[in-house]
Amino acid sequence: MTETNSILIKDTTILSDSIIKGSVLVVDNKIEEISTNLVDKDADIVINGQNKITMPGLINTHSHVAMTLLRGVGDDQDLQTWLNEYIWPREAKLNEELVYAGSKLAMAEMIKTGTTMFNDMYFYMEETAKAVEESGMRALLGYGMIDLFDEEKRKSELNETKKFIDKCHNTADGRVQVAVAPHAPYTCSEEILKESKKLADTHNLKLHIHVSETKQEVTDLQKERNETPFEYLNNIGLLDENTIVAHGVWTTPEEMKILKEKDVSISHNPSSNMKLASGIAPVNDYIKNGINVGIGTDGVSSNNNLDMFSEMKLTALLQKVNTLDPKVLPAKETFDMATKNGAKALGVNSGEIKEGKLADIILVNTNVPHMTPVRNPLSNIIYSALGTDVDTVICDGKILMENKELKTINEKKVISDAINAAAEL
């Protein structure tokens, strides 16, 4: 997948910071030109963009993709019951083969619903990296470290991350980047958190961590340390522009100031926060305070799919009802969260249809009843579209799906392999 190529998306509705009718020329892995006069340009591949909205590929800022194998496990349970009785016993049985099968299934699902990049934290991450390389997607991948305050475990977890950095960072033509990923303040010692940050700084990597997901974890930490989670993390030097925080549901106004000052990015995961009854994140406050927020799906068993279109709609709707103000989180702000804010969070030159950006592009079919009429393409994308309206997906200048047919993944085989793998858990 390294040959030089060009793709012309002809006569389409381009939705990015503005909405224009025109064509997009991709050369190699970049957007070369956007114009209303590109129709006669030569290109190796020409895609008819009529009746389609051409927009940036969606960026899922928080996932555990191999958990697709656990779809439907432990619905409607308390978080602790869910973890102790349903999730952890099954995760204990994971191995390379199963994570590979679950990752491939996730990538089929993500591509089919318009996601071109995701930020993942899980186990056996070399397998997920292999699946990313094969699928043609882009990903930031971190091995989820949990030391449970044990020194031996701390060393082995850090070692696992170092091995993963050495083997996979900046591979697959740069499509795979590695992050350092300590799981959370309540599962990680202060020592491993500090070592994680050191490791991230040494290699100039992002750091991905769960913070302030549940009220309980915040209360526990405050009791123990007399600090709120973000105060604690700030005091040990963990927070800066390379930090990606999943959740941030119970953030206080004081913590908000820290996050802004340190330029931390947040991944908001509305389905997961609602399904596990974690709470409603103050997304509107984050945005008003100038804090960068992306959107994530979290793992499939707390969602139960990887459809970023559902998450976008949910993000907007949840903030409106939570503030009792229908004007908050308008369509454009929500769109930005799932595209360019995600790109900023993950440190990648994408998320916009703009000359010089990476060619991570999707085409969404509007020629269906639920997208008719198209008075405002942005409105239809945020409030009317379903993930399955995605017709064509381009990532890093390569076509991963065309006319709803996956080009880099054998869908039938991936589904059948995943069914077999899930049966082992």
Place this chain on the structure above:
Amino acid sequence: MTETNSILIKDTTILSDSIIKGSVLVVDNKIEEISTNLVDKDADIVINGQNKITMPGLINTHSHVAMTLLRGVGDDQDLQTWLNEYIWPREAKLNEELVYAGSKLAMAEMIKTGTTMFNDMYFYMEETAKAVEESGMRALLGYGMIDLFDEEKRKSELNETKKFIDKCHNTADGRVQVAVAPHAPYTCSEEILKESKKLADTHNLKLHIHVSETKQEVTDLQKERNETPFEYLNNIGLLDENTIVAHGVWTTPEEMKILKEKDVSISHNPSSNMKLASGIAPVNDYIKNGINVGIGTDGVSSNNNLDMFSEMKLTALLQKVNTLDPKVLPAKETFDMATKNGAKALGVNSGEIKEGKLADIILVNTNVPHMTPVRNPLSNIIYSALGTDVDTVICDGKILMENKELKTINEKKVISDAINAAAEL
């Protein structure tokens, strides 16, 4: 569409009160037999149900379907701005032809996403009735009466409803039923509400009304009458088992007792209540109090689609986060709301896959990445499915869609007619 026929859905996963592997035999417009041994039965039409979940058609308990033409109008606005500046000026331009075009578009969308029956309140309802007759769907239709406390208007509105009852009630082989539909206590005088109830009782019809959607309307009514909305409606004799209330967002515990005692049904409309920032309805309390609750989409411009799968997921997720209890509104309760509770609300013998019930049945394809694996079909339907996973739709024993192809609607023409119609608004 009145010829005798039989349909055998073979070797499928049947999801209703229980989950069984088997086959379903439909004769004429009823479910004749459900069994694990039906494979060799003769039938006019045989449908292969493998890799599909066979379940009751979804029932949308509150809609304004012709508003599909207003998709994307007035997003992210205050309710009053939305109504005054965006919706009402356009609705003033409506006519028979436009309502027919919008209704047909809505039916294409509803069938494609698995809805077999809907409860509608709008204008030019004879056009919607005609579209229902042609599409093969089932509907309860009411002309939305608004007298704005004016006596002349009251007479003409009631007259309109009487004409509609005479012309359309119990037509289309019984698939079209008429309801009396005074819009809301804040747009209707006490007189028209009382006359509405009398009219409904005389003809033994359902009564469909918006109540307690916004905090403002509740406060206003209390100021004016010193009664809460449901106290008021109960005191004027409006509430009984034939009442279908849309919204019920700000219901008090005292009102809850009235609703239970009078066996009123509620239509919960989560997307609309969230998008317009109306509030979060106490659905879990309704259910705990034994009050019947169905699920509706409301009109497209406060949603912006008619996908009942999204509404089901949203219903469950919203109650969980609102109560901070992940155990409330488990998948089965949510499923019941969109199927048999809806049937009870609308007074129709459907909503279950059970011998003797009306043959309103959908088949959902599970052979896609986001529905893999199928550990629990119920979980996949509520939390993982997208509306476009619906493969086949049967209503009143007739096939309306097979392998995603509409059988009673010319989709291309309906989309093109709707685009032209929308351009006039």
